[in-house]
Amino acid sequence: MASRCEVRVYARDEATARAWADVAIAEVRRIENKFSRYRDDSVTAAINRAAGGAPVDVDEETAALVDFGARLHAASGGLFDLTSGVLRRAWDFRSGRVPAQDEIDALLARVGWSKIEWRRPRLRLPLAGMEIDFGGIGKEYAADRAAGVMIEQGARHGFVNLGGDVRAIGAQPDGAPWRIAIQHPRAGGGAAIGAIDIAREAVATSGDYERFFEKDGRRYCHILDPRSGWPAAHWQCVSVCAPLAVAAGACSTIAMLKPVDEALAFLRGQNVDFLAVDADGRVHRRGRPND
Secondary structure: OOOOEEEEEOOOOHHHHHHHHHHHHHHHHHHHHHHOOOOOOOHHHHHHHOOOOOOEEOOHHHHHHHHHHHHHHHHOOOOOOOOHHHHHHOOEOOOOEOOOHHHHHHHHOOOOHHHOEEEOOEEEOOOOOOOOOOHHHHHHHHHHHHHHHHHHHOOOOEEEEEOOEEEEEEOOOOOOOEEEEEEOOOOOOOOEEEEEEEOOOEEEEEEOOOOEEEEOOEEEEOOEOOOOOOEOOOEEEEEEEEOOHHHHHHHHHHHHOOOHHHHHHHHHHOOOEEEEEEOOOOEEEEOOEEO
8 A cells, every 4th residue: 555554453362353454454455456556467457458449347346436436526526536647647756847737738638537438347448548546545445445354353443544544443442432643744753733533433634745845835746636637735634534434535635626615615515524734734623623
């Protein structure tokens, strides 16, 4: 998952806890291997290699993720788009180079969920060079699945943390909730700006501080608007609490791409709790967030 990952689970003995954790870890690895765009043998790679050609038949799990991506695209007014990953070709966050507009425009011609031909189970990317990318929901889906397989094994207390996207499977053994710290988007040293308490829910965070570069006084982050091809600039971070990690992650990503008033209205409309820091450093909260 290209990030620090953690499984914490309580059981009657160490061997049982280890067995449950191993099942969860195996499930995360399975999902990464299946959907990573960086693996030539992944489902994602097979779909992308066929772009501009014949449709690809996908399995039920992949179809469910495609359906979810389609629903998110509709609910977000096009801000969440599984085809937008191709825009990363223009943005090199290691070199810190700002691409020319014509580079972005050339890639935008290959972005757009409306272009996709999706007739379950057949998926076709009609234009050569188009890509589908599950990265916007993959880590959160893996957290949900890892928690789910541990619950099936009998686990009742613990959580899965995949790079800051956390899915709890129950409160702590004494009944207290898990307090999930939210990283301060500008302070160093691992400082927190607040926390969210969860017991059976999930917390996911999107922010402009993990992959970014600054040039001429402007910060460019890896969260890209599929309509313009340019990075999000309205928020420093958005953390959302929801029943599932995929829902929390989708809401946080969509909110990052909306202006402040629209984002707050969207989050309230989804009836989720959140802690968010706008571009000016102002903190916005609803519901469960705690200092």
